[in-house]
Amino acid sequence: MRVAVVGAGAIGAYVGAVLDRAGADVHLIARGPHLAAMRRHGVQVLSPRGDFTAHVHATDDPSAIGPVDYVFLGLKAHAYAACGPLVHPLLHADTAVVAAQNGIPWWYFHALKGPYEGRCVESVDPGGAVSRVLPPERAVGCVVYAATELEAPGVVRHLEGTRFSVGEPDSTVSARCLAFSEAMRAGGLKCPVEADLRNDIWIKLLGNIAFNPLSALSRATMAQICRHQDTRALVATMMRETLAVAEAVGCRPEISVERRLAGAERVGEHKTSTLQDLERGRPMELDVLLAAVVELAALTRTPVPKLCAIHAVTDLLAQTTYGSDAA
Missing domain, CATH: 3.40.50.720 (NAD(P)-binding Rossmann-like Domain)
Structure with missing residues (x-):
């Protein structure tokens, strides 16, 4: 081989x-x-x-x-x-x-x-x-x-x-x-x-779609995001919206939001790859993590207000950090 x-x-x-x-x-x-x-x-x-x-x-x-x-x-x-x-x-x-x-x-x-x-x-x-x-x-x-x-x-x-x-x-x-x-x-x-690898894609995406953009916006670690009551609630909402989009395109990953949150909290004081990229001046990989899910939500007419809001703010962050062509 x-x-x-x-x-x-x-x-x-x-x-x-x-x-x-x-x-x-x-x-x-x-x-x-x-x-x-x-x-x-x-x-x-x-x-x-x-x-x-x-x-x-x-x-x-x-x-x-x-x-x-x-x-x-x-x-x-x-x-x-x-x-x-x-x-x-x-x-x-x-x-x-x-x-x-x-x-x-x-x-x-x-x-x-x-x-x-x-x-x-x-x-x-x-x-x-x-x-x-x-x-x-x-x-x-x-x-x-x-x-x-x-x-x-x-x-x-x-x-x-x-x-x-x-x-x-x-x-x-x-x-x-x-x-x-x-x-x-x-x-x-x-x-x-x-x-059906798509189930694995959505299960992993549940964490990435919430923690990666929020860490870039807050500069916080995964544990810090989980310990803060309001951001923990925001993560849970973003995860539930993501599961609704997955179901709308025909995928039903078997994972609970609370279990996913608990697993993320156990990771501890870890900076997400998106936050590391931001700190090193590299483009943030948010198109595949967040923008794509917002696009699929629009395609399937699935309401995702929290995902849309975070996408808007991180898109602005990318533009002001890297220039108008960045995303």
Whole structure:
């Protein structure tokens, strides 16, 4: 199995190192000091489950790799539309693109039977720009439950979680999903193949859609948001509105709001990735987390007043922080 990781940051480099340990032929695409460190010393993984180093081929030139069986996307979703030069040299006729993204994916309505089948979600796939670069038929969805961070160039600290759920947009249990799952499990991770990955997407989104924008607006950690009575109530309302949208597009994830809140509070004094991006001057990844759900609410005529209000304020925050083209 040949695998290329496009965007070999904290999650991408971790997955690449694990697949290398499982015996896959792995190639990492990165840049800057991180790339230089991986070339010199390999990917150093620091984990409560045991430290290890993977000496994996790393490059900034995908044409030096050639076609692979799987492309694992470790990029933020807002970079997908422009990633063609990185991805296209890696593709053969049957290459699968495993997209490890948060929120609503560009392929959400691909092969989904019902009134919205094939519909483009403009917030995440404006004018079909992502679908032209990453055709939905190549997509394998991936919901990440692991937490990692780059402690230094070439050094990945695995904080918690080992689950990477994968699944096909058409809800089949495919050979390509099973083969990828087997390789991930051989490397020591949990990688269930879900017949309906959309349930996992909405369950994870319940936390992201509330805590990520609120943390950016308040600069608070997840525990602080949970301990504050009014923001805890706001999170619960946003979660309930999100579940209503999920049901309106035909998905009924089995998760209670209080259980989701309790799990978030246990995470503790953790800054969300959106708050970390804001503090580092990077674009906030809120289109797929919040704007897309507001769009689906409008499509299905589902009232989501709190989601709309928070979306309006975070959209203004993005514009005043990064300029009028940011979202």
